[in-house]
Amino acid sequence: MSKIGNPTSRTRVVREPHRGIYDREAVYQILDEGLVCHVGFVSDGQPFVIPMNYGRSGDHLYLHGSVASRMLRRLDEGVPVCVTVTLLDGLVFARSIFNHSMNYRSAVVLGTAERVEDPREKLEALRKLSEHITPGRWKDVRPPNETELKATLVLRLPIQEFSGKARTGPPVDDESDHALPTWAGVLPMALRAGEPINDPRLDPARGVPDYVKNYSRKK
Amino acid sequence: MSKIGNPTSRTRVVREPHRGIYDREAVYQILDEGLVCHVGFVSDGQPFVIPMNYGRSGDHLYLHGSVASRMLRRLDEGVPVCVTVTLLDGLVFARSIFNHSMNYRSAVVLGTAERVEDPREKLEALRKLSEHITPGRWKDVRPPNETELKATLVLRLPIQEFSGKARTGPPVDDESDHALPTWAGVLPMALRAGEPINDPRLDPARGVPDYVKNYSRKK
Numbered sequence: 033m034s035k036i037g038n039p040t041s042r043t044r045v046v047r048e049p050h051r052g053i054y055d056r057e058a059v060y061q062i063l064d065e066g067l068v069c070h071v072g073f074v075s076d077g078q079p080f081v082i083p084m085n086y087g088r089s090g091d092h093l094y095l096h097g098s099v100a101s102r103m104l105r106r107l108d109e110g111v112p113v114c115v116t117v118t119l120l121d122g123l124v125f126a127r128s129i130f131n132h133s134m135n136y137r138s139a140v141v142l143g144t145a146e147r148v149e150d151p152r153e154k155l156e157a158l159r160k161l162s163e164h165i166t167p168g169r170w171k172d173v174r175p176p177n178e179t180e181l182k183a184t185l186v187l188r189l190p191i192q193e194f195s196g197k198a199r200t201g202p203p204v205d206d207e208s209d210h211a212l213p214t215w216a217g218v219l220p221m222a223l224r225a226g227e228p229i230n231d232p233r234l235d236p237a238r239g240v241p242d243y244v245k246n247y248s249r250k251k
Numbered sequence: 252m253s254k255i256g257n258p259t260s261r262t263r264v265v266r267e268p269h270r271g272i273y274d275r276e277a278v279y280q281i282l283d284e285g286l287v288c289h290v291g292f293v294s295d296g297q298p299f300v301i302p303m304n305y306g307r308s309g310d311h312l313y314l315h316g317s318v319a320s321r322m323l324r325r326l327d328e329g330v331p332v333c334v335t336v337t338l339l340d341g342l343v344f345a346r347s348i349f350n351h352s353m354n355y356r357s358a359v360v361l362g363t364a365e366r367v368e369d370p371r372e373k374l375e376a377l378r379k380l381s382e383h384i385t386p387g388r389w390k391d392v393r394p395p396n397e398t399e400l401k402a403t404l405v406l407r408l409p410i411q412e413f414s415g416k417a418r419t420g421p422p423v424d425d426e427s428d429h430a431l432p433t434w435a436g437v438l439p440m441a442l443r444a445g446e447p448i449n450d451p452r453l454d455p456a457r458g459v460p461d462y463v464k465n466y467s468r469k470k
Contacts, residue, residue: 042297047320067440068339068353070289072300078261079291079298081335083357101266116300120287120442125450125463128393129381130403134287138302162348172433174347184349202450214391215460216450221286223339226439231344231421234435241434244344 042142043195053139053196056091062139062196063088065249066117067165067223071095073106073113086115087161093141093189094148094157104185107145115141115189123219126203127212135218137198145187157186168243223249261361262414272358272415275310281358281415282307284468285336286384286442290314292325292332305334306380312360312408313367313376323404326364334360334408339440345422346433354437356417364406376405387462442468 038054039045045052053059069086072079082103087094093115097104107113122135148154155176162170176184203216225247228240257273258264264271272278288305291298301322306313312334316323326332341354367373374395381389395403422435444466447459 042299047317068337068355070291070300070335070337072289072291072298072333074293074296074298077293078331078361079293079333080261080361081289081291081300081333081359083289083335083337083355085353098266112297114291114298114300116289116302118287118289118302123384123444123466125385125388126392128395128399129377129389130393130395130399132381132384132388132392134304136287136302140300142297158348162351165342165351166344169344169351170348173345173351174349174428174431174433176347176349180347180349202448202452205450205452209393210452212393213457214393215457215463216453217459217463218448218450219463219466220445220448221442222445223440224443225342226441229421229437229439231424231435231437233421233424233429238432238434240436244434244436244438247342247438 039195040193043140043193045195045197051197051199053198059139059194059196060088062119062137063093063117065119067249069115069117071103071113071115073103073111075106085161085165087157087164089157089160091191093191094161095145095187095189096158096161096184099183099185101185104187107187108147108185110144113143113145113189120221122221124203125216125219127205127209127214127216131203131205133199133203135199137196139196140194141189141191142193143189145189148186148188154181154186157188166243166247168241172241258414259412262359262412264414264416270416270418272417278358278413278415279307281338281356282312282336284338286468288334288336290322290332290334292322292330294325304380304384306376306383308376308379310410312410313380314364314406314408315377315380315403318402318404320404323406326406327366327404329363332362332364332408341440342438343422344435344438346424346428346431346435350422350424352418352422354418356415358415359413360408360410361412362408364408367405367407373400373405376407385462385466387460391460
């Protein structure tokens with residue numbers, strides 16, 4: 033696939049066009065740092081937006097869930113889908129309320145999803161999903177058995193029509209507002225891990241693995 | 252409005268029904284803790300999901316942006332909209348990959364938005380939006396002037412058709428998996444503030460206000 037995505041009229045950033053990102057690697061960085069995507073689809077004319085986990089392998093996104101999921105079954109019909117990932121990086125405090133903003137990075141992928149039928153690709157997609165959330169975890173867990181694999185639907189979405197958007201940096205105030213006595217600046221925000229909590233049924237002698245202890249979304 | 256939302260076939264939680272939340276106050280707590288919502292709408296059959304800020308006043312959500320925003324203008328036509336707010340609370344590590352999960356709280360509101368025309372309601376909506384993000388900020392900033400108000404579109408979405416969903420607690424493993432030597436437990440996750448960064452043009456003698464210094468989404 034091309035290194036630079038070709039924005040369509042549907043993915044080109046119109047508002048604040050300088051914030052648009054069309055470089056594939058830059059958008060992949062956003063996708064790889066995110067933990068939760070919001071999946072949009074239409075049913076009977078009504079849009080629905082549902083939070084989900086996801087994984088990426090090359091130029092594809094993978095979604096998964098129960099074969100009983102209404103949403104996944106709807107997506108499996110090949111309806112148009114929108115997958116959005118948003119990272120909130122900071123609150124931007126200006127001197128005027130009008131110039132307040134947020135620093136963020138977001139990515140949008142449009143397309144239609146396909147069911148993964150090949151058992152090897154399905155298992156590999158589940159591994160990618162797991163490693164996306166917690167690199168290093170897969171080797172420590174009991175892998176899915178036949179029954180569990182049958183109960184799991186995996187969908188693949190090609191990353192073809194996509195774009196990103198980002199705001200960074202300090203507030204941009206009107207010149208005439210700089211004389212105001214108001215504090216202005218940025219409050220960085222990030223999703224952070226707390227202290228791991230052992231499962232009540234875990235042998236307390238068992239140590240917390242490093243990939244949990246040192247968990248971070250930043251690469 | 253009724254204290255308990257009446258879930259429709261569109262908002263009733265089907266998968267993992269015990270995770271469904273229909274109590275209005277419980278859903279409002281989710282909405283009030285969130286910073287970013289994901290707004291879904293349809294244009295030419297394609298769903299779009301866009302991250303936005305929002306505020307709540309009573310039984311209404313408020314969205315705002317530029318009058319030039321394609322999305323807001325589309326919503327202003329009265330098309331069906333879905334607003335979703337998701338709070339990620341933790342990663343759930345089970346002994347089997349199949350039983351891995353996430354702890355989260357999410358809220359979904361379906362409906363159609365209306366443009367706020369009344370200047371007093373518009374200003375109050377902007378205040379609610381500001382106080383939603385940073386309680387205490389509004390009194391310190393230069394309020395919007397006529398030009399800025401004209402450039403801003405504010406939309407109101409009644410919270411009528413809604414539901415929430417949540418998972419809490421430790422992993423739920425198959426009995427037969429408890430003998431495995433795998434670490435299991437929960438890694439709490441939360442959106443946290445870092446150290447405030449002064450605007451480069453700010454008088455360094457000016458102190459950071461308490462509502463920035465002690466910023467937290469938890470009430």
